[in-house]
Amino acid sequence: KAGVTQTPRYLIKTRGQQVTLSCSPISGHRSVSWYQQTPGQGLQFLFEYFSETQRNKGNFPGRFSGRQFSNSRSEMNVSTLELGDSALYLCASSRTGATNYGYTFGSGTRLTVV
Amino acid sequence: AQRVTQPEKLLSVFKGAPVELKCNYSYSGSPELFWYVQYSRQRLQLLLRHISRESIKGFTADLNKGETSFHLKKPFAQEEDSAMYYCALVNYGGSQGNLIFGKGTKLSVKP
Numbered sequence: 520k521a522g523v524t525q526t527p528r529y530l531i532k533t534r535g536q537q538v539t540l541s542c543s544p545i546s547g548h549r550s551v552s553w554y555q556q557t558p559g560q561g562l563q564f565l566f567e568y569f570s571e572t573q574r575n576k577g578n579f580p581g582r583f584s585g586r587q588f589s590n591s592r593s594e595m596n597v598s599t600l601e602l603g604d605s606a607l608y609l610c611a612s613s614r615t616g617a618t619n620y621g622y623t624f625g626s627g628t629r630l631t632v633v
Numbered sequence: 634a635q636r637v638t639q640p641e642k643l644l645s646v647f648k649g650a651p652v653e654l655k656c657n658y659s660y661s662g663s664p665e666l667f668w669y670v671q672y673s674r675q676r677l678q679l680l681l682r683h684i685s686r687e688s689i690k691g692f693t694a695d696l697n698k699g700e701t702s703f704h705l706k707k708p709f710a711q712e713e714d715s716a717m718y719y720c721a722l723v724n725y726g727g728s729q730g731n732l733i734f735g736k737g738t739k740l741s742v743k744p
Contacts, residue, residue, distance in 0.1 A: 552731060554734075561719075561736040561737060562719065577731070621669075621679040621682060621721075621732075623678075624677040626676050
């Protein structure tokens with residue numbers, strides 16, 4: 520079966536712009552989580568969506584938002600980009616959430632803010 | 634606060650030597666722990682779940698609640714084990730929780 524697909528793979532944006540990242544989970548997976556990965560902070564949880572509802576949220580400013588559609592695809596939006604937002608953004612899907620069988624991760628979107 | 638600590642950024646061993654990747658956690662309830670692995674140019678993938686008590690690719694991990702540890706072990710390291718290893722803890726902030734990751738340990742197995 521197809522894995523978790525993230526688009527685009529790479530993005531270069533200017534400070535102050537906004538960006539939207541997309542994630543298509545594995546078929547049948549209703550939970551989609553987003554993580555930010557940086558060399559300094561490692562993997563940090565952004566938020567989780569389940570059946571189109573945000574079920575869990577990490578400690579990120581309101582500039583970071585997301586949504587999930589009825590087909591479980593998810594988008595993440597970052598507004599008013601800052602240099603510090605440069606990171607690899609990972610999407611992970613699972614049937615119900617973090618427990619049991621864990622997550623299946625996508626390859627990520629590498630965002631560079633200049 | 635819930636936290637996962639992997640004290641070693643880099644661990645270098647020779648092929649055939651035993652390897653132990655350390656993971657300590659801080660959690661007030663009954664923990665659920667995982668090990669994830671990321672090989673070069675590949676996706677982050679699940680390696681082990683503590684609840685299944687399984688052995689994957691020769692790796693095992695035992696939960697020690699007294700020492701709040703979940704160390705990953707393999708008796709004889711292979712070159713193909715070289716990768717980044719992340720320990721993760723389920724944080725039940727929401728109904729199903731989210732994963733808190735350690736900062737990872739890079740394992741390098743030399744020939």
